[in-house]
Amino acid sequence: MAAGGGGLMDLPTITTVEQARTRADLRGMSPDCAFLAGGTWLFSEPQNQLNRLIDITTMGWPPLTIRDDGLEIAATCTIAQLVAHDYPAEWAAAVLFRQCADSLLASFKVWNAATVGGNMCMGLPAGSMISLGASLGATLRIWCPDGAERTTSVLEFVTGVQTTSLRSGEVLRSIHIPAAALTSSVAFRRISLAPQGRAGSVVIARETSDGPVLCISAATKRPYLIPARSGVDEAVPESAWYEDAHGAADWRRSVTALLAAEALAALGGAE
Numbered sequence: 001m002a003a004g005g006g007g008l009m010d011l012p013t014i015t016t017v018e019q020a021r022t023r024a025d026l027r028g029m030s031p032d033c034a035f036l037a038g039g040t041w042l043f044s045e046p047q048n049q050l051n052r053l054i055d056i057t058t059m060g061w062p063p064l065t066i067r068d069d070g071l072e073i074a075a076t077c078t079i080a081q082l083v084a085h086d087y088p089a090e091w092a093a094a095v096l097f098r099q100c101a102d103s104l105l106a107s108f109k110v111w112n113a114a115t116v117g118g119n120m121c122m123g124l125p126a127g128s129m130i131s132l133g134a135s136l137g138a139t140l141r142i143w144c145p146d147g148a149e150r151t152t153s154v155l156e157f158v159t160g161v162q163t164t165s166l167r168s169g170e171v172l173r174s175i176h177i178p179a180a181a182l183t184s185s186v187a188f189r190r191i192s193l194a195p196q197g198r199a200g201s202v203v204i205a206r207e208t209s210d211g212p213v214l215c216i217s218a219a220t221k222r223p224y225l226i227p228a229r230s231g232v233d234e235a236v237p238e239s240a241w242y243e244d245a246h247g248a249a250d251w252r253r254s255v256t257a258l259l260a261a262e263a264l265a266a267l268g269g270a271e
């Protein structure tokens with residue numbers, strides 16, 4: 001593992017940045033250490049509790065692998081790489097990659113550095129890679145510090161506002177989107193209070209073999225996947241609606257119901 005250091009950029013408490021090359025390099029996590037992916041959040045605010053970073057972008061994971069059973073996205077794949085790639089023509093749902101990327105309140109600089117995995121690990125309500133993965137039934141592969149590995153769904157992974165089921169020392173390795181989801185019809189709707197503002201609600205409708213489903217995110221503290229036949233108000237608990245400077249909870253709830261109706265109409269070809 002290569003190491004650098006000596007007061008890094010605008011994080012003055014950081015003395016060492018280790019460039020991970022092998023899985024063994026990812027061990028040795030401690031409370032004063034964090035994994036570094038694109039760094040767009042890590043370098044955006046003080047991290048005074050940290051003095052060491054382990055850079056996972058040096059692991060050499062292929063960003064995107066198209067397989068018969070779907071798409072494997074390395075956690076270190078940038079949002080820009082996800083959007084720029086060519087996908088099989090029958091993957092109708094790949095249209096969501098661009099829509100979800102555009103949904104981030106992010107300049108092109110953030111897009112080029114921010115990783116799909118970093119966005120998921122942040123667990124922010126406006127994390128639109130979370131919306132993407134939740135709507136398409138993605139499976140997350142997580143490397144545990146003892147050498148084991150576990151898988152989970154996005155819906156189980158994100159447990160609340162900036163909280164996930166990731167335990168200390170665990171690394172999100174990859175995100176798998178099944179082929180059946182990628183070939184399904186989808187419709188995307190988003191709203192924010194300001195034209196370029198942070199997402200207030202993101203609703204994605206998707207056709208499945210059991211009928212249409214709705215993925216509700218940004219408006220709620222964590223994503224919800226509900227059958228379209230259930231009303232939004234019935235399926236999403238009152239306590240789930242998120243409130244911050246980018247939208248009041250009651251506004252988010254009412255616009256989400258409207259976006260859900262619009263997305264379902266679009267899915268049914270009513271547009």
Ligand SMILES: Cc1cc2nc3c(=O)[nH]c(=O)nc-3n(C[C@H](O)[C@H](O)[C@H](O)COP(=O)(O)OP(=O)(O)OC[C@H]3O[C@@H](n4cnc5c(N)ncnc54)[C@H](O)[C@@H]3O)c2cc1C
Nearest residue numbers: 035037038039040041042104105114115118119126127172
């Ligand atoms: C201008 C600007 C606009 C933004 N807009 C949005 C927005 O609209 N929505 C939104 O959700 N976020 C937004 N963000 C926050 C953040 O930039 C994004 O969430 C981004 O996707 C994080 O990815 P990253 O690769 O840069 O993560 P990093 O900053 O490198 O890491 C973020 C966190 O995740 C951990 N981490 C990263 N990858 C892994 C992994 N594979 N395994 C385990 N832990 C990991 C890190 O240790 C760190 O705690 C914005 C940030 C900026 C600066």
